[in-house]
Amino acid sequence: MTRFITSSFSHLILLIGILIMVVPVWMIFASSTHTSSMINMNGLQMFLGDSFYENYLRVLLYQGGFFKEITALKMFFNSFIMATGVAILSVVTSLMAAYALVYYRIKHATLLFWIIFITILVPLELRIFPTYSVMAELNLVNSYFGLIVPISASAIATLFFRQFYKTVPDELLESAKLDGANTWRFFVDFLIPLSKTMIVAMLIFMFVFGYNQYLWPLLVTTSEQYWTVVMGLKMMSGSIVHRFAFVIMSMVPPILIIIVLQKHFIKGVFQDK
Amino acid sequence: MKKVQFKSSYSQYLFLAPQLGILLIFLYWPIIQTFKDAFTMQDAFGFGATFVWFDNFLFIFDDPAYFIAFKFTIIYSFVITLITGSIGLLLAVQANNVMHGKSTYKTLLIWPYAIAPAVVGVMANYFFSERFGLLYHLFHDLWGFNWYESVFDSYIYVIIAGSWKQISANFIFFLAGLQAIQKSVIEASMIDCKNSFRRFWTITFPLLMPTTFFLIIINITYAFFDTFGIIDTTTIGAPSGETRTLVYKAYMDGFRGLDLGSAGAQSIMMMLIVLVITIFQFRYIEGKIHYN
Numbered sequence: 001m002t003r004f005i006t007s008s009f010s011h012l013i014l015l016i017g018i019l020i021m022v023v024p025v026w027m028i029f030a031s032s033t034h035t036s037s038m039i040n041m042n043g044l045q046m047f048l049g050d051s052f053y054e055n056y057l058r059v060l061l062y063q064g065g066f067f068k069e070i071t072a073l074k075m076f077f078n079s080f081i082m083a084t085g086v087a088i089l090s091v092v093t094s095l096m097a098a099y100a101l102v103y104y105r106i107k108h109a110t111l112l113f114w115i116i117f118i119t120i121l122v123p124l125e126l127r128i129f130p131t132y133s134v135m136a137e138l139n140l141v142n143s144y145f146g147l148i149v150p151i152s153a154s155a156i157a158t159l160f161f162r163q164f165y166k167t168v169p170d171e172l173l174e175s176a177k178l179d180g181a182n183t184w185r186f187f188v189d190f191l192i193p194l195s196k197t198m199i200v201a202m203l204i205f206m207f208v209f210g211y212n213q214y215l216w217p218l219l220v221t222t223s224e225q226y227w228t229v230v231m232g233l234k235m236m237s238g239s240i241v242h243r244f245a246f247v248i249m250s251m252v253p254p255i256l257i258i259i260v261l262q263k264h265f266i267k268g269v270f271q272d273k
Numbered sequence: 274m275k276k277v278q279f280k281s282s283y284s285q286y287l288f289l290a291p292q293l294g295i296l297l298i299f300l301y302w303p304i305i306q307t308f309k310d311a312f313t314m315q316d317a318f319g320f321g322a323t324f325v326w327f328d329n330f331l332f333i334f335d336d337p338a339y340f341i342a343f344k345f346t347i348i349y350s351f352v353i354t355l356i357t358g359s360i361g362l363l364l365a366v367q368a369n370n371v372m373h374g375k376s377t378y379k380t381l382l383i384w385p386y387a388i389a390p391a392v393v394g395v396m397a398n399y400f401f402s403e404r405f406g407l408l409y410h411l412f413h414d415l416w417g418f419n420w421y422e423s424v425f426d427s428y429i430y431v432i433i434a435g436s437w438k439q440i441s442a443n444f445i446f447f448l449a450g451l452q453a454i455q456k457s458v459i460e461a462s463m464i465d466c467k468n469s470f471r472r473f474w475t476i477t478f479p480l481l482m483p484t485t486f487f488l489i490i491i492n493i494t495y496a497f498f499d500t501f502g503i504i505d506t507t508t509i510g511a512p513s514g515e516t517r518t519l520v521y522k523a524y525m526d527g528f529r530g531l532d533l534g535s536a537g538a539q540s541i542m543m544m545l546i547v548l549v550i551t552i553f554q555f556r557y558i559e560g561k562i563h564y565n
Contacts, residue, residue: 006469010367011374017364018381021441027407028396043405093292100288105278116292119300121547125498125520126540129527130306131299138298153299158292166275173277183279187288212389214502215524230389234506247395254387259380270449 025251032056032244039240051241059245062238070224072232072246078147079211079228079253085148086210087203090157095199098161099187103173116155124150124216132219142223150220151210157202160269164198165191201268204261208254310537329538338514339539342522345515348428349435350496354489356436361443361488362481366473368444369451379448386441390499394506397434401507408433420508424515427508431516434503439495443488450484451477490554497543519543 027044034049060072097116106112124131131150132141140146168191176186192199217231227235229250236246258265279285311329313322333339368378385393400408401420412418412426420427454477462476478485501520504510510517510525517525519539527536 007371010370013367014364014371014378014382017360017367017440017444018378020437021382021385024396024400024437028399039405044399044407089295093295096288097292100285102275103278104285104288105281106285107281112289116296119296121551122300122304122544123494123498125501125524126543126547127300127303127307128524129533129536130303130310133306134299134303149295150299153295155292155296170275170277173275177277183282183284208387212387212391214389214391214505219528230391230502233391233395243395244399247392250392251388254389255384258387259384262380262383266445266449270453 025248028244029248032241032248034241036239036241039244055241055245056249059238059242059249062242070227070232072229072236072249074225075227075229075232076249076253078144078226079230081144082147082151082213082217082228083207083211083253085144086151087207089148090152090154090206091199091202093152094155094157094161094202095192095195096187097155098158098165099191101158101162102165103183103186116158119153119155120159124153128215128219135220141220142226144226146220147213147217147226147228148210151213151216152206157206160198160202161195164195168194197264197268199268200261200264201266204257204265205269207257211254307537307540310533311541312537314534325534329534330542333535333538333542338517338522341514342517342519345428345517346497346519349432349500349518350493352432353435353439353496353500354492356432357439357443357492358485358488360436360440362447362485364440364444365447365451366477368448382444383441385438386445388438389502390435390438391502391506393438394434394503397430397437397503397507401430401434420511422512424512427511427516431500431504431508434507435496435500439492442491442495446484446488446491447481450481454480486554490550493550497547519546 027046030048031039031045032055033052034045035051038049039045063069063071100106101109101113101116135141135146135150140149172190172194173186176190181189211228212230213228214230217226217228218234221227221231233246233250236243238246309322312324312326314325314328315322364382368375368382371378398406400406403409403421409418409420412429418426418429420430458476458480462472466472466475497518498520500518501524504516504518504521508516510521514522520543523536523539523543526532526539
């Protein structure tokens with residue numbers, strides 16, 4: 001009986017937690033399927049209306065921005081390029097750097113270690129204007145390269161890969177050497193397959209990180225052609241239901257990725273604990 | 274370190290080069306520029322800069338707005354850490370307790386983690402707008418809530434907006450921490466201590482210390498840096514600068530005010546704060562935690 005009571009209590013608490021998470025998003029979604037005059041008269045809605053297709057299609061295809069040069073569809077495309085670029089670039093460079101740090105007897109190893117890891121203490125927000133002037137000097141403002149690379153200058157994934165490599169038994173390299181594998185073959189044929197879970201987790205993490213960037217795209221894109229979804233929220237004009245629809249669409253990609261791939265994500269991040 | 278390694282050779286630099294190259298050009302170069310900015314002053318037309326020693330730092334210490342932002346950032350980090358940590362822990366403990374539906378609960382509670390802070394801010398906007406914001410009207414009826422004018426009310430606004438998605442992150446890590454505790458430890462404690470409330474605080478919670486500590490750092494970093502998008506889409510500092518974080522103020526001074534010297538000096542002050550927190554983490558707290 002007490003078992004039943006405590007477990008009902010747990011379920012109750014969890015349900016309240018879920019309601020706190022779901023209700024706000026649901027209300028914006030439900031409201032996004034109504035007409036603007038309905039919202040203006042009656043406020044946010046709890047139940048679905050019947051303007052779903054009309055509102056969402058309009059938002060996706062509407063030419064917005066100051067110069068009417070960009071559609072939400074193009075912003076999604078830009079965000080996708082940026083997030084994928086950040087994920088791949090940061091994961092590949094981190095995999096390689098961590099490999100050199102763990103598997104080589106390097107001169108000045110400690111110095112190199114600090115040069116790489118001290119950067120974790122200096123997030124982009126702390127060097128945003130100088131980074132911008134560097135980008136301007138290199139002529140990289142308004143380019144995908146400019147959106148992607150400064151965000152990828154991060155050693156967080158390197159730290160994770162380094163921790164993981166350290167747990168790989170020494171015998172693996174010994175036997176690989178006996179098989180005649182050189183450094184490149186060992187990295188590609190042995191170590192990368194072994195780190196697959198960790199790689200997937202880091203790709204997901206960095207993709208969401210890249211997709212969710214707000215301040216940097218705001219600064220580095222003066223041409224509407226390179227606007228991303230998250231910064232576009234602030235830039236797009238439109239009536240209230242169109243804004244609701246845009247907000248809802250903007251959160252769909254990262255949420256889908258986290259929900260669909262949550263097992264890989266959680267397994268990868270926590271495997272060394 | 275590994276006992277078996279490759280001998281140092283040119284190939285190690287091939288592996289290091291991509292990351293080092295990116296860090297040097299897009300991180301170290303801007304950091305050096307930040308220091309340059311912080312110790313120089315641009316002339317009015319942007320043609321040149323003069324070296325002014327610590328003048329930019331003295332200016333920010335003289336600026337009352339800097340201390341307002343400083344105070345807010347400290348309060349904001351503390352409250353967000355406390356709220357998201359305790360709600361995340363409460364939910365994780367319950368999710369770890371239930372026999373059925375554990376993975377469903379997990380899925381339904383972790384997705385807000387993926388939403389961008391700026392998107393959360395825009396959403397919060399709708400709930401705190403004077404026209405049809407449900408929370409605005411609820412709080413207004415309760416105590417005359419008005420974040421346009423009251424500092425306290427604007428704090429409540431940005432704290433709710435800032436905490437919402439971060440509960441998920443705390444939940445994920447606490448749940449993972451709870452699941453990592455060995456069953457035998459919990460079973461043994463069940464024999465020794467019948468009171469489940471006391472059992473939690475004397476056995477389980479101390480075992481969660483590494484997770485708790487890690488989350489404190491994660492939450493502070495979040496409140497310092499990631500909340501930029503939330504502030505910029507909710508109060509924008511309203512009523513009059515009281516809800517600006519240090520990062521937000523530095524950005525505004527550099528961008529709107531075109532005062533790169535001040536923005537640089539403020540950035541360096543923040544680097545120092547982050548450095549102090551990190552040292553504190555390694556020196557003080559790490560030594561006091563018992564890892565299982």
